[in-house]
Amino acid sequence: MAHSEATLVASNSNLRHHFDDTAQQFESSTLGMWVFLVTEIMFFGGMFGAYTVYRQLYPDAFASTSRFMNVTIGAINTAVLICSSFTMVLAVRSAQLGKKKALILFLVATLILGCVFLGVKYTEYHEKWIDHHIPGPYFQYADSRYFHQAQILFFLYFAMTGMHAIHMIVGAGLLTTLIVMAARDRFSSAWYTPVEMIGLYWHFVDIVWIFLFPLLYLIGHTK
Amino acid sequence: MNHHVVSTRLYTAVFIALLALTVTTVAVSKVELGELNLVVAMTIAVVKAMLVVMFFMDVRRASSLTKLFVIAGLFWMAIMLVFLVSDYVSRGWLPGPRWF
Numbered sequence: 001m002a003h004s005e006a007t008l009v010a011s012n013s014n015l016r017h018h019f020d021d022t023a024q025q026f027e028s029s030t031l032g033m034w035v036f037l038v039t040e041i042m043f044f045g046g047m048f049g050a051y052t053v054y055r056q057l058y059p060d061a062f063a064s065t066s067r068f069m070n071v072t073i074g075a076i077n078t079a080v081l082i083c084s085s086f087t088m089v090l091a092v093r094s095a096q097l098g099k100k101k102a103l104i105l106f107l108v109a110t111l112i113l114g115c116v117f118l119g120v121k122y123t124e125y126h127e128k129w130i131d132h133h134i135p136g137p138y139f140q141y142a143d144s145r146y147f148h149q150a151q152i153l154f155f156l157y158f159a160m161t162g163m164h165a166i167h168m169i170v171g172a173g174l175l176t177t178l179i180v181m182a183a184r185d186r187f188s189s190a191w192y193t194p195v196e197m198i199g200l201y202w203h204f205v206d207i208v209w210i211f212l213f214p215l216l217y218l219i220g221h222t223k
Numbered sequence: 224m225n226h227h228v229v230s231t232r233l234y235t236a237v238f239i240a241l242l243a244l245t246v247t248t249v250a251v252s253k254v255e256l257g258e259l260n261l262v263v264a265m266t267i268a269v270v271k272a273m274l275v276v277m278f279f280m281d282v283r284r285a286s287s288l289t290k291l292f293v294i295a296g297l298f299w300m301a302i303m304l305v306f307l308v309s310d311y312v313s314r315g316w317l318p319g320p321r322w323f
Binding site: 030035037038041042045046052057071085089203204207219 | 228229231234235238241242245248249252260261264265267268271272275276278279280285286288289292293295296297299300303304307308311316317318
């Protein structure tokens with residue numbers, strides 16, 4: 001028993017001494033990552049709560065500001081994010097199989113799709129900048145009845161999509177780290193925990209957008 | 224790690240389902256359904272999120288402890304949203320649903 005444990009530790013330098021085996025270590029990492037994601041659920045949940053209250057409080061202003069959300073661009077960005085989640089699971093799968101080339105390829109694809117999403121988001125923000133739809137001293141709104149209410153709703157739009165975009169930027173940084181680590185042969189089919197954990201994070205950010213898209217872009221139109 | 228590797232076919236099927244649901248939710252949003260628009264859009268969003276959580280994040284094969292943490296997180300968010308809205312509605316600060 002002692003002998004087999006010693007060989008196990010010697011054969012896998014990634015196993016920390018306080019874990020019995022790699023399976024237990026992996027299980028702990030997954031649980032820890034999910035605890036972090038639960039705090040993220042609560043964080044975004046607060047903003048979804050504020051959104052729910054103000055949408056009900058100012059239904060007319062909400063219908064008015066909804067006209068400035070471009071459904072086509074929102075739908076394209078949703079598809080881009082779903083594609084990036086797909087390439088991410090394929091990256092994790094490649095890591096499980098120990099395929100280094102495929103792993104790097106899928107990670108790069110995920111990173112590119114993430115950057116495409118942020119680029120499209122930039123054009124949307126730029127459009128709102130041009131239209132003076134950024135809440136603050138230079139805010140302008142065509143319908144003067146909704147001047148104050150529209151500012152609150154645009155603020156919520158920027159807070160929610162902005163926090164989501166910051167998570168995407170962090171995710172892009174994490175993906176870059178993974179690509180460098182993969183290129184340096186840090187992962188094997190025996191140890192690829194960071195790929196799996198950052199995969200969980202990336203999918204979570206995708207899920208946030210899955211809820212933001214219908215709430216911000218779709219439901220206001222038919223009101 | 225002796226993880227069972229999932230086939231590419233299953234991932235592709237989930238991916239296509241997610242894209243199909245995105246097209247569906249956009250198409251339904253063009254139809255005037257009144258209050259049902261919100262219900263349909265949110266139902267589709269929940270189904271999409273479930274697909275991502277179960278298959279891409281692999282919660283269906285995760286340990287019971289991890290599943291418990293995921294469910295607890297969602298339950299606590301439900302407490303936050305339900306109590307927040309019920310507080311506003313019961314004070315008459317928000318228009319409640321018609322049956323209220």
